[in-house]
Amino acid sequence: MSASFTREVKAGLAWTVIGRGGVQFFNLLSSVIMARILAPSDFGVLGLSVLFTGLSGRAANLSFGMAIVQRDEIRPDHLATLFVTTLVINGSVVLSLLLISPWVGVYFGNPLVGDVLAVSSLNFLIRCIGVCPSATLRRRMGFKILSTSTILDAFLNLVVGVTLGVLGFGVWSLVYAGLTAGLISKIYLEMASGWQISLRATRRAFHELFGFGMGVSISESIAFVSDRASNFVIGKWLGTTSLGFYDKGYSLMSLPIKELGDRVNRVLFPVFARIHHESDRFRAAVRKTILSLSLIGYPLFGSLIVLAPQVINVMYGSQWEGAVRPFQILCLMSLPRLVQVVLTAVIFVTGSARYEVRRRTMTGVLVLAGSVVGLHWGLVGVVTALVIANLVAVMTALRQVRVLGLLEPMTDIVRPQRIPFVGGVALMMAERVCQVWARATGINAFSTLVVCLTAGFLVYLAVIAVMKDKGLTRLLTEIRGDLVPIAVRIPVLAVLARRFR
Numbered sequence: 142m143s144a145s146f147t148r149e150v151k152a153g154l155a156w157t158v159i160g161r162g163g164v165q166f167f168n169l170l171s172s173v174i175m176a177r178i179l180a181p182s183d184f185g186v187l188g189l190s191v192l193f194t195g196l197s198g199r200a201a202n203l204s205f206g207m208a209i210v211q212r213d214e215i216r217p218d219h220l221a222t223l224f225v226t227t228l229v230i231n232g233s234v235v236l237s238l239l240l241i242s243p244w245v246g247v248y249f250g251n252p253l254v255g256d257v258l259a260v261s262s263l264n265f266l267i268r269c270i271g272v273c274p275s276a277t278l279r280r281r282m283g284f285k286i287l288s289t290s291t292i293l294d295a296f297l298n299l300v301v302g303v304t305l306g307v308l309g310f311g312v313w314s315l316v317y318a319g320l321t322a323g324l325i326s327k328i329y330l331e332m333a334s335g336w337q338i339s340l341r342a343t344r345r346a347f348h349e350l351f352g353f354g355m356g357v358s359i360s361e362s363i364a365f366v367s368d369r370a371s372n373f374v375i376g377k378w379l380g381t382t383s384l385g386f387y388d389k390g391y392s393l394m395s396l397p398i399k400e401l402g403d404r405v406n407r408v409l410f411p412v413f414a415r416i417h418h419e420s421d422r423f424r425a426a427v428r429k430t431i432l433s434l435s436l437i438g439y440p441l442f443g444s445l446i447v448l449a450p451q452v453i454n455v456m457y458g459s460q461w462e463g464a465v466r467p468f469q470i471l472c473l474m475s476l477p478r479l480v481q482v483v484l485t486a487v488i489f490v491t492g493s494a495r496y497e498v499r500r501r502t503m504t505g506v507l508v509l510a511g512s513v514v515g516l517h518w519g520l521v522g523v524v525t526a527l528v529i530a531n532l533v534a535v536m537t538a539l540r541q542v543r544v545l546g547l548l549e550p551m552t553d554i555v556r557p558q559r560i561p562f563v564g565g566v567a568l569m570m571a572e573r574v575c576q577v578w579a580r581a582t583g584i585n586a587f588s589t590l591v592v593c594l595t596a597g598f599l600v601y602l603a604v605i606a607v608m609k610d611k612g613l614t615r616l617l618t619e620i621r622g623d624l625v626p627i628a629v630r631i632p633v634l635a636v637l638a639r640r641f642r
Contacts, residue, residue, distance in 0.1 A: 163288075165396065167295035169456075171302055172392070175315065176457040178306040181385030186312050188388040189249055189376045190258040192369050193241075197234045198265070215280070220273050221339040222346040227272045231265040238262035249376060253312065260316050264323055271327035274334035290330040297322035363498060367505035367534075371527050374512040375520065382463075383520050389461060390468030390524075393452075397441055398478050417490040417547075424553050427487060432557040432616055434479050439558075439565030440601045442475040447572045448593055451586040467524045474528045477535040480554060484538040487547055496541050504534040560613055564604035572597040 176184075239259050246255025271290075278287050302318030310317065376384040416422045445452060449469045453461050488496055511526025518525075539550040548554065572593040579589040609617070 163292035164295040167292070167299045168396065171295075171299040173456045174299075174303050175306055176389065176461060178303070179311060179314070181389070181461070181463075182381045183312040183315070183385070184388050185376065185381030185383075185385035186251065186254050186257055187315050188372055188384050189245075189251075189254045189381070190261050192372055192376075193238060193245065193258055194261050194264065195365050195369060197238060197262075198268075216346065217339065218341060218343040218346040219350060220277065220336070222342040222350065223276065224269070224273050224338065225340055225342040226347065228269045231269050234265050235262045238265075251381065257312060257316055260313075261319070263320060267320065267323045267327055270324075271330045274330045274336045277336060278330075278334055286330065286333045289333070290326045293329055294322045294326035297325055363501040363505055367501060367508045367530070370505060370509040371512045371523050374509070374516065375523055378516055379520060379523075386461070386464040387467050387520060387524065389457065390464040390471055393456075393464075393468060394445070394471040394475055397438070398475060398482070413486055413490045417487075424548060427483065427548060428553050428557050428612065429616060430483055431480065431554055432561070432612060434483070435476070435558040435561035436605075436613075436616075438476050438479050439561040440568050440597070442472050443565040443569040444572060444594060444597055445469075445475075446472045447569050447576060447597075448590060451576075451590045451593075454586045455590060463520075467520055470521065470524045470528055474531040476558075477532055480558075481531075481535050481538055484535075484542055484554075487542055488538070488545070491545065491547070496545070500534065500537050500541060503537065504530055507533060557612065560605060560608045560610065563608060564601045567604045568597040568601040571600040 239262060242255040242259040242262075243252075244255070245258055246252040275287065278284070298318045298321075301321045302314050305314035305317055308314075372384060372388070375387050413423065413426065416426065446469050449465050449472070450462075453465050453468065457464070485497060507530035508527055511530050512523045515522030515524070515526040539554060542548045543550055575593040575596045576589060579592060584592075605613070
């Protein structure tokens with residue numbers, strides 16, 4: 142891998158981490174504040190609306206943007222075709238959602254659900270502004286602009302949402318905040334990228350993008366249905382309050398996945414697409430990715446499982462206690478889902494999505510059937526069914542990459558997780574001991590978090606230091622080499638860098 146390409150990849154990852162760090166901060170702050178302002182039923186109403194807007198969004202984009210990233214060469218008519226096609230399809234989606242919104246409200250026995258769906262559908266027109274700038278920036282790895290746009294979106298979402306929530310807008314504060322933030326951030330993206338609107342679409346470009354893009358779009362739509370099938374079952378038969386508890390737990394569990402997996406994947410997919418013909422480099426890149434995600438993921442999700450009661454209480458308040466158990470169960474599938482993000486990117490670089498379509502269809506059937514059966518045990522039963530279905534999905538993805546001859550699951554996927562897994566188990570045991578001690582002494586939830594996280598972190602570092610192998614040592618050395626030049630520019634950190642060099 143050339144030095145310039147390596148620097149380009151690292152810069153992309155750095156800006157992605159910076160961008161997602163900012164987004165995570167603002168989203169987390171917004172989630173905490175809005176959970177104390179709004180009722181669980183408000184989030185349940187929005188969750189039912191997202192069932193329809195989310196599925197429509199997956200189907201509407203046709204993933205032509207990914208097709209542009211995946212292609213070796215693009216022409217101006219490719220971008221024009223992407224814009225025109227997106228505009229036509231998204232406009233049709235808006236009209237369709239406006240027409241069905243009253244029926245949706247009637248079906249769920251709450252007219253507010255239909256009203257929220259109708260207004261939220263305007264997001265589809267806003268998305269048209271950013272589709273071409275996003276695709277071109279990802280292709281040339283312009284992640285600085287992309288990250289700035291996402292931070293701007295999250296910041297405006299926080300400011301507008303909290304302001305309207307305090308003023309008593311209820312669920313509409315979430316809807317209006319999303320529309321406002323989306324519009325301003327997309328306008329910034331269009332201006333900063335230098336993209337010029339063109340309507341000169343061609344049939345040739347459409348056919349060139351359609352094959353790959355349509356397959357990815359179908360796959361993503363099926364994946365969304367798989368994830369949200371449980372929402373439909375809970376909202377219909379257990380009510381909006383139960384759906385609010387589930388949605389809050391699912392959102393909190395998904396947040397690190399989006400930050401660690403989905404967003405990093407924006408950098409990885411272009412990289413994988415460039416080197417997937419070189420087996421050794423490709424597999425080495427996948428192993429490094431899995432190791433990096435595991436080093437962060439195991440301690441993070443292990444802590445969330447053990448300390449869920451304190452996390453929910455401190456962040457959202459005692460009124461959200463019903464979200465604790467679903468959240469703990471959902472965290473069991475967090476690491477498998479991170480691995481699945483990488484495996485999906487690996488499969489997509491082949492230029493075909495038919496494998497993912499079949500696999501995700503099977504997962505969707507399992508989720509829906511399991512959720513219906515799980516109703517017998519209430520919310521916990523439905524959540525457990527979702528976790529089991531996702532574990533099966535990861536196993537099938539591992540089998541698929543082996544059948545395609547892309548990776549060796551044991552060597553490239555399982556083995557890099559060995560040390561982080563052992564460290565994660567030790568961390569959970571240490572935090573559980575501290576948690577029991579904290580309850581016995583009667584200290585508050587926040588103090589419990591501080592004590593448990595500190596003890597768990599120290600134990601995790603000790604295990605990593607004792608067990609580290611050549612692969613982990615190389616990764617840590619590389620990270621150190623990247624961070625030291627940055628640290629020496631900061632006076633306090635420069636002293637520490639010289640001390641431990």
